[in-house]
Amino acid sequence: MAVKDRDRFSTTTRIRLLGEQTAARVYRSQTRRQARRSRLTSRAALLALVLCTLIVALAYPIRQYVSQRAEMADMVRQKERARQRVEQLRDLKARWQDDAYAEQQIRKRLHYVMPGETGYVVIDPDAARQSRADQGAADRPWYSNVWDGVDKSDASDQ
Template identity: 70%
Template structure:
């Protein structure tokens, strides 16, 4: 071994040489690590893209049935509400039917709406002067009882048919 070999051995064991070798080894490790990470990243990107494609396909495939489901649920709740309203109307009509079976209720209705009295009773009708004046001002109001107006209308219709 000559002087050159001794210089190489000495350079090989010097701090600068060792740092240079360590730097190269570290750089190689970092480079390998980056290559592996990039390879893994590119693999995950493909998987992620496939997963995103599958999710989008599922969303598109389920969008119409979900819309139909929500629409039908709204229709069902609307029909249930209508059925409950109809049931309440039926109950009101049954109550009214039961009341109409009572003679006292029929008598009360006849007295209130038709101004009927039993034989021997004297009926009084109290008229509000303001309401009477207002009725006279209305078109077609004659100031007579309703049944008189009704018969006049029947007579007029009968005369015009001839």
Template identity: 70%
Template sequence: MAGNRDRFSTATRLRVLGAQTAARVYRSQTRRQDRRSRLTGRAAFLALVVCTLVVALAYPMRQYVSQRNEIADQERLTREAKQRVEELRDEKERLQDDAYIERLAREHLHYLKPGETGYTVIDPGAKKREREERGAEDRPWYSNVLEGVDNADRPDSPNR
């Protein structure tokens, strides 16, 4: 009976040892699941915080970028205006020079000095090209004006 009792105590011990091992494994799995669920909750909270920050900062960032673009445009316009002012100052200085004024008058107004002979060259094809560009027929200019006045009230008029 002593052998039976040893076997029983060994079997009992094994059973108790197996139960303890199973309990340890169960506790380990439970801890892992708790840790996972805690990490999942933390991750969800972190994701929520990040999304909130992105949404909260999106509009101000868009405004910032927009304002930076406007500033760059205004700076460009300022540079162009300064350049135009310099050009006008240079032109003003040139207009103080009598020789420059004389040259402009001769070029644009066809002025001549006493004793000079002026020539005007007429391009024979210029009148034809002008008519083609405007679509005018070979008739006096006032006919085209009167026709335009007559056709102005028509619904199918190209002038409308």
């Protein structure tokens, strides 16, 4: 027994035991770490699956929501433009209710004159060089357009 006791307290034996204990601890910690890793991996996979499912489930409704918000913004802009147009037309209607404005527009657009007045048409020298066919119908007085229509209809009958 003395030899066994000596072996038990020898440096070599103690180092060997210490190495075995350390190896056992390292093995146990590696096993725990691998077990933790595998659990984290399965948890991460489950979390990724849940997130992907949520993204897929919410993608279409979110797209619809965004497109409907854009449509609503367009409609609000259209409504504002329509409101402004209505205001312009109301202002124009109110102006036409004024006899002085109506008379001014009739004189300007239809080249009317009041009884006793003499009407003159001043021809621009540059415009005189252009043929009457080159002028747009909106740029000429209304009676010129009427006579052109009569001339065209008369020429088509022959």
